[in-house]
Amino acid sequence: MSGRIAVGVDGSEESAAAVDWAADEAALRGAELRLVNASLWQEHAVVAVRPARDVRAQRARDLLAAMKERARARQGGVTTSEEEVEDAPATVLVSASADSELVVLGSYGLGASVGFTAGSVGQEVAAQAHGPVVLVRGTRADPGGRVVVGVDLRSAGEELLRFAFEFAARRSAPLRVVHTWHLTPVHHALHPHEEESTEAARTALSEAVRPHRERFPQLEVEEEAAVGRAAGHLVEAAAGAGIVVVGRRTTARRGHLGATAHAVIHHAPCPVAVVPHT
Template structure:
């Protein structure tokens, strides 16, 4: 049985993540692994003041609450819990290597949309090699809304297409694929803006052809947008149930990063965001 891992810290965002992860585990026929790491940085004074026994007791209570919450909604899902005295990012990345999917919670940004992702989420998103879904407080796991996939047709990744098509097929929702381009980058090399857009529409259709045939039951629409990728995804995902974006697994000059498009999505999109790593 596959596993969906979810980080639990007692926040409203992590409870929303538990709800979403339980729904996804039920959809996949997978187990649910609820994890909590109780070793926090020393500058977090409240955590330092707690004894080891107190931290363990608190973590056990959080995991018990989360487990009961998941079982109430999906009693058919096999649920396991793990409490470890370790740094949260280290534990989450370790569990992500064994899971099909890692789910993290976040809280509402000040303007009412998007996410506030702390250093733990940023570190995990930048380094995880498996898909990571960020769920915000207030997000509902109920289906029915379309999936939006942001795809670079010049570098289409099977990992992204596999994830988006599979999710849409299991949830029985439409899939909308968006590819953005900017005239300053393309029209000089490809003729007029209209000619460049037509070439990209053809390339987008070719990039998704195999998956459209494999998942013939999925209602797929494709759109080429003359805009910057971040802007185009914000508009397309305004009524989505899930936004899927990619992260290329490459090392930056200093460490790793999640990319400008993914960063924009995390800060401004209201729905859950799936970040799928690819070569």
């Protein structure tokens, strides 16, 4: 890794919030902040005249300059760089993820009654990036709020737990580790007593978390093992949280997020980190 955080900039309120969030994270990590503007002109029936290349380039430079000033006003000690590429945003951000510790981009919401929609670019980047991706809403999140991470003990992924513990440690924030499972008829047949099954899950969760607890003994860590759908538990736990961390298996087909990650990035009211893991 290069000690760099890449953030997508497109002029929206959500991308401005992403710049704020990324600047704070870069300051905590001592990383460079790379502001990326990517625009591939899309023909539209309503648009009769396509702006000239130099006009589009100037608009991009102006936007990047404004976001650079915003980042410096927020975190004066952070080193910044800018890049303007005329290509599809998802393509450029996935490429940027190859030499970045983190990719950050804004996502838009449709209101609490409807839920949180990540947008096609956010979903595509989260599903294909080489490293962790954080999706930030336009609404302000509590930067010191608890960190929530969902783990599947069948493939917990060291990368996922490591990201969550390190993220919490940088902020001295409490961490909540959530594991859930769904009771199927086969499960009932093998484990007729739910209490025994729950206790076994709690033991397995503690074993998975133990090495990370030992590495960060100062952290306040809560472990939750519960029956139910993972997405529902994680969205509920996200209320008041600073971030929710979910995984994406790198062994899955390319571009596939998984049902839990997909649901969380659409409905969690706080930033969501999607971490690829083996």
